[in-house]
Amino acid sequence: MSEFLLPDVGEGLTEAELVSWKVKEGDTVEINEIICEIETAKSIVELPSPFAGTVLALMVAEGQTVDVGTPIISIGDAAPPAMEIDLSNPAASGGGEGESLVGRNKADRGPQRRARKGAASPASQAGAQAQLQVQGAFAPGGAQSQPVAPADEPPVPAESAAPEPVPTLTAALRALAKPPVRKLAKELGIDLSTLTPSGPRGTVSRDDVRAASVSLSAGHGGGADVGEALPETARERREPVKGVRRAMAQAMTRSAFTSPHVTEWVTVDVSATMRFLERLKTQRDFAGVRVSPTLVAARAAMLAMRRTPEINSWWDEEAQEVVYKSYVNLGIAAATPRGLVVPTIKDADSLSLLELAEALGELTATAREGRTQPAQMSGGTFTLTNVGVFGVDAGTPIINPGESAILCLGAVNKRPWVDEETGEIVARDVTTLALSFDHRHIDGEKGSRFLADVAGILRDPASALLF
Structure with missing residues (x-):
């Protein structure tokens, strides 16, 4: 599995909004095929794929603003449909090789294990080099991705990497919301997927989360009508200034x-x-x-x-x-x-x-x-x-x-x-x-x-x- 990191497509830009995906999970993509559109502080830019393979996960939701260097998509070989993995047994899953939770930040995924000696296929090496070329072409300072681990470095014992859940894109990730709103929802115990968004382009706003919290405290549940909780917001509208x-x-x-x-x-x-x-x-x-x-x-x-x-x-x-x-x-x-x-x-x-x-x-x-x-x-x-x-x-x-x-x-x-x-x-x-x-x-x-x-x-x- 290869992760494509958001590149610097301008001159020192630090973040971008993912406007739209051009692919979906399960699609087969080729190198240089357009996979998404992002909006920077200057314009909308189409990003080509640096890898060829199957889209395993979309790691950033449409409308979300992320920092340069954040993984946005996972591309690799599709898993056999009939294969079942026993997560309680590391050996059954290949010793935890290549496992990661889609949608989590780099810091949450923990240490990354290097590839085993001789395990890197020509296709994966070519994909890694393609990512460096794509990102390096956009950024004067070079690619924003992590260095590709040499294939001949000694492997890390499988016991050092704890098994993780099977990659999945949850409904909460699909809900459009800015990182501060997601953080607020997490603090208040609100499930974003249960809310009716009132923000621009279908995004969940702070008011939506706060209204759900008020309703939850009153015993109405997290999916209450935000219009009843905050009737005064109907007379005004807030739109984030970005891009x-x-x-x-x-x-x-x-x-x-x-x-x-x-x-x-x-x-x-x-x-x-x-x-x-x-x-x-x-x-x-x-x-x-x-x-x-x-x-x-x-x-x-x-x-x-x-x-x-x-x-x-x-x-x-x-x-x-x-x-x-x-x-x-x-x-x-x-x-x-x-x-x-x-x-x-x-x-x-x-x-x-x-x-x-x-x-x-x-x-x-x-x-x-x-x-x-x-x-x-x-x-x-x-x-x-x-x-x-x-x-x-x-x-x-x-x-x-x-x-x-x-x-x-x-x-x-x-x-x-x-x-x-x-x-x-x-x-x-x-x-x-x-x-x-x-x-x-x-x-x-x-x-x-x-x-x-x-x-x-x-x-x-x-x-x-x-x-």
């Missing part, structure tokens, strides 16, 4: 209270940009490629950085230095069902307009599906956010950590506008831009010049030839 949302909250708080933000605004006539986009749609090269004001705003921002490189720099607080970047990793803020994420287009300044449009389309689609990988959300140097898609005119965006500025694009609407040449009031496509920047090293003059340059290109796309 992407928690990471976003921490990042925004850190940025807001470490970097002095300044926000400037400009309202601009973008009628020429809208006509330019309509012409692009008729071009054969752009057939099937989505073009939008975000595309032109992104190109305009990268061109404007040539005159104001401070926008694409970063304040290193520890070194007390300003780090100037000669490349642009463009972050695009994307709203997803699981929270705000900012995937980046690496070296966006080196892309043609068509390549940039294709990259934006792929990035947006992947983010909305929750498939953005952690590596795609790191290393950003400048961020663009478009609140116009929600019908909002503008906002005061918070700078992404590790950057110095963020540009906000508002909704493009028809508005009355005074023509500068004729003085007449005409209908124009108008939008509002908002730029937030780090005032420690970007002063008002530099921020204003950058914003004015972006607005100038959106007002007249042909002016981009001047940069």
